[in-house]
Amino acid sequence: MRRSKLVWLSLICALLMWSLGAAVAQSNPFEQLVFDTRADLELLADQVLSAGVRPPEWSSNTDLASPTVVSDLWFDNEILANAIFGPDTRPPNWIGAPVAILEILARNVRHDLEVSADEVFGREERPPEWRGSAKILQCDRTLQNVLTVLDRFYNIRSTTPESALSYCQTVSAEIQDSLVNLVFGAADENGVLPDPIVLLSAVRGDLERLADELLGLNTRPPNYIGNRDVSSQNFAGEVRLDMDLLADDRLGIGNRPLGWIGGTSNSPATSYLNLRHDLELLTDVTLGIGTRPNGWQGVNPVERCEPLVRSLAFLDQQAFSEFTLANIDPQALDYCSQVTEVVNAVVENPPRIDAIAEEAMMTAESTYAFSYLDVGALEYMGVMPAGTPFRALYRNFGDSNMMFVQGTDFALYVDMRFTTIAETTFRSLPTLQGVDPLAFCDAIWCNGPGPTPTPTGSGPLLSVLVQTTPVATPNVSALVADKQLVSWNQVRVTYVFDNLQTRTAQVSLEVCPQSAEVAEGCEPVLSVFDNNTGAGKPILSTFNGLNVFEFRYGYSTNLLIESSTMYSQDVWISDPTIR
Numbered sequence: 001m002r003r004s005k006l007v008w009l010s011l012i013c014a015l016l017m018w019s020l021g022a023a024v025a026q027s028n029p030f031e032q033l034v035f036d037t038r039a040d041l042e043l044l045a046d047q048v049l050s051a052g053v054r055p056p057e058w059s060s061n062t063d064l065a066s067p068t069v070v071s072d073l074w075f076d077n078e079i080l081a082n083a084i085f086g087p088d089t090r091p092p093n094w095i096g097a098p099v100a101i102l103e104i105l106a107r108n109v110r111h112d113l114e115v116s117a118d119e120v121f122g123r124e125e126r127p128p129e130w131r132g133s134a135k136i137l138q139c140d141r142t143l144q145n146v147l148t149v150l151d152r153f154y155n156i157r158s159t160t161p162e163s164a165l166s167y168c169q170t171v172s173a174e175i176q177d178s179l180v181n182l183v184f185g186a187a188d189e190n191g192v193l194p195d196p197i198v199l200l201s202a203v204r205g206d207l208e209r210l211a212d213e214l215l216g217l218n219t220r221p222p223n224y225i226g227n228r229d230v231s232s233q234n235f236a237g238e239v240r241l242d243m244d245l246l247a248d249d250r251l252g253i254g255n256r257p258l259g260w261i262g263g264t265s266n267s268p269a270t271s272y273l274n275l276r277h278d279l280e281l282l283t284d285v286t287l288g289i290g291t292r293p294n295g296w297q298g299v300n301p302v303e304r305c306e307p308l309v310r311s312l313a314f315l316d317q318q319a320f321s322e323f324t325l326a327n328i329d330p331q332a333l334d335y336c337s338q339v340t341e342v343v344n345a346v347v348e349n350p351p352r353i354d355a356i357a358e359e360a361m362m363t364a365e366s367t368y369a370f371s372y373l374d375v376g377a378l379e380y381m382g383v384m385p386a387g388t389p390f391r392a393l394y395r396n397f398g399d400s401n402m403m404f405v406q407g408t409d410f411a412l413y414v415d416m417r418f419t420t421i422a423e424t425t426f427r428s429l430p431t432l433q434g435v436d437p438l439a440f441c442d443a444i445w446c447n448g449p450g451p452t453p454t455p456t457g458s459g460p461l462l463s464v465l466v467q468t469t470p471v472a473t474p475n476v477s478a479l480v481a482d483k484q485l486v487s488w489n490q491v492r493v494t495y496v497f498d499n500l501q502t503r504t505a506q507v508s509l510e511v512c513p514q515s516a517e518v519a520e521g522c523e524p525v526l527s528v529f530d531n532n533t534g535a536g537k538p539i540l541s542t543f544n545g546l547n548v549f550e551f552r553y554g555y556s557t558n559l560l561i562e563s564s565t566m567y568s569q570d571v572w573i574s575d576p577t578i579r
Contacts, residue, residue, distance in 0.1 A: 185499030290331030
């Protein structure tokens with residue numbers, strides 16, 4: 001009789017799990033995540049506590065409609081962790097933090113459950129019944145939150161396949177260029193962009209200050225280079241070599257502090273971030289945390305922290321206006337640990353924005369945006385003049401750049417790239433799902449509806465300039481006699497870094513006698529004159545001995561791009577998504 005009851009109970013449980021599985025199969029991804037995590041939690045509990053045995057406080061809540069289904073999942077997962085690791089003892093990579101947003105709480109529980117499973121079954125070992133989840137949920141908490149912010153505010157997503165070896169490290173490497181471009185594409189309160197060349201020079205200066213402090217004035221290890229010419233071809237690499245020599249001298253050959261990055265990059269911006277991090281780490285180890293030589297130029301303490309934490313701190317500052325690290329003591333021994341907790345917590349528990357701050361954030365201006373009555377950009381209403389203010393209300397779905405805006409006498413759809421709205425603000429707008437706003441235009445500049453004068457997405461700003469500004473004919477008479485005219489595909493472009501918010505790139509240029517892809521004998525560009533503006537483009541810096549200029553993405557014409565014996569009148573600057 002007892003055996004019959006056990007068989008009957010087992011059958012009932014199997015039918016219940018089957019029916020829940022069938023229901024979840026038709027539910028949303030969040031419910032699927034909760035269901036699969038509960039199933040795997042019970043499977044692991046059977047292994048740890050023995051089949052069917054649970055503590056009295058165990059909830060066993062499998063009701064996806066229950067308002068406490070996720071919090072119960074977290075609670076039971078912590079009970080099981082006590083049995084695996086011991087009460088109040090958790091591995092270093094345990095998240096554990098309860099948060100208000102149920103999707104993030106479920107994500108954190110899934111991560112921690114995989115940590116427990118690694119301990120019980122072995123790393124990457126799972127029984128056949130294990131349901132599992134997206135591999136990204138096994139990655140570091142900071143990486144997951146970086147991806148959350150990139151997706152929500154910048155429409156940037158990882159494309160690394162789950163089959164990739166060292167999956168989490170590969171994802172982290174994949175997004176590094178985007179993170180660096182965002183950091184160096186953000187202007188300060190004075191509207192000035194950070195210059196990686198200037199910052200690299202500051203690293204060299206601080207390395208010399210540290211060497212003076214440790215070894216004595218002008219005393220250096222053997223083979224120390226000491227190059228201070230930031231325009232030299234391998235400046236960043238030579239700073240790295242000297243830093244390694246100083247580390248060998250002070251710490252022992254090959255010994256490095258925990259978290260040391262090492263290496264440089266073709267990108268001055270990436271090289272700066274890596275060098276500054278390692279220099280601050282070396283200084284902490286040799287002089288002590290918070291102790292710096294006089295005249296030290298490294299003033300941003302978060303650059304001491306590991307790259308993903310540093311990047312998430314920047315993203316939080318851009319995305320959440322009230323976010324600050326000012327209340328964390330930079331000289332605290334656990335400064336980076338405190339920063340890690342704060343930058344993750346603000347993503348998982350985002351602050352509420354008051355009405356006045358929200359209104360200011362959503363207000364922007366046109367920069368010659370084409371305007372439309374429909375989100376498909378078929379009913380053209382004219383060019384919204386530069387400086388026309390509006391309030392952004394909605395954005396389109398997915399990768400679209402269209403948003404619905406409202407001004408004093410209009411409510412229209414425009415492309416956000418031709419406005420002053422911040423990328424983070426645009427991505428935070430509610431989508432058009434479930435709403436159909438009334439579009440109209442009574443402004444004096446409206447002249448539609450009608451067909452778009454250029455194909456949708458072909459570059460409205462350039463079209464507007466061509467239509468409204470007389471295009472100067474390049475003065476080439478003085479060049480024809482002694483310089484050869486070449487086409488745009490003979491201009492070799494080296495990308496220094498991208499500003500994703502302004503959709504511009506800083507590049508160095510060379511003019512080649514044949515195709516830039518295969519030609520030898522390319523000459524560095526000495527100057528660029530823009531006939532549309534009647535002014536030369538400024539030389540922003542030098543990179544590998546070449547002058548650096550800034551261009552908008554796309555095809556730029558009516559230029560004079562001069563080298564010593566050749567010149568071109570146009571250039572193509574590619575978007576990083578197609579590069």
